[in-house]
């Protein structure tokens with residue numbers, strides 16, 4: 001992994017040399033973002049450093065399925081984070097993913113950008129962007145080792161959650177031999193594999209099942225484009241009581257048909273616009289997302305649009321070409 005990032009050695013040195021650091025992930029954090037922040041925080045604390053784990057939303061509320069991660073109760077509200085000379089951005093495909101901490105990051109003496117998103121513009125002073133890494137957690141594991149941190153069960157648990165969430169439990173094409181070797185190392189450290197699976201993937205509130213019913217019922221297939229899509233409205237969220245951050249895996253149900261190679265889920269935002277998640281088994285949906293000002297990977301990406309029907313038409317057109 002080291003040879004795939006030009007600033008690897010300088011980043012390891014910067015982490016070792018820093019006395020106090022802010023460690024932040026993207027807003028609306030997923031398992032990889034949270035796991036990366038917590039693993040790096042716990043690891044750097046083992047080296048005696050003062051670390052402020054955070055992300056740019058107030059308050060930083062950890063989603064329920066991740067609430068029992070080691071260190072999850074220690075996130076600091078962005079307003080309470082002191083300005084530190086070193087700022088680490090984790091799993092942020094672009095600087096604006098830092099939300100309210102974007103300016104703080106830009107003002108830091110040393111901004112370290114650790115990520116795995118293709119198209120990351122290398123916004124840091126030091127950049128470790130490894131686009132073929134399964135997850136930012138996998139990159140963090142390598143950096144911690146080179147910084148001389150001995151992984152323990154808590155750190156391993158955080159890294160494991162990053163791995164299992166970003167690889168779809170080792171089912172996506174980003175599950176490389178090195179990902180699985182790392183996974184084996186983590187299991188050797190006694191990571192509670194079954195417990196995590198239950199908490200992260202099987203702990204939906206009952207009302208979530210009702211929401212799933214609505215979304216699957218209204219799914220539409222554009223046959224010629226092999227494109228399946230569905231949507232969640234604000235009314236659905238109000239009537240079922242399911243929160244936006246509890247719907248991250250709905251897209252995995254939409255895309256589980258052999259009739260489609262591309263799947264989209266549209267989630268209505270408070271202002272009536274739509275947040276779109278795209279998944280693909282072939283066509284490059286990262287390109288599609290970027291053409292709408294969004295971002296992501298070749299096979300998993302996202303963007304925002306004002307008009308759902310229009311976007312469906314355009315994507316259908318594009319995929320039928």
Ligand SMILES: [Mn+2]
Nearest residue numbers: 032091135136
């Ligand atoms: Mn990630």
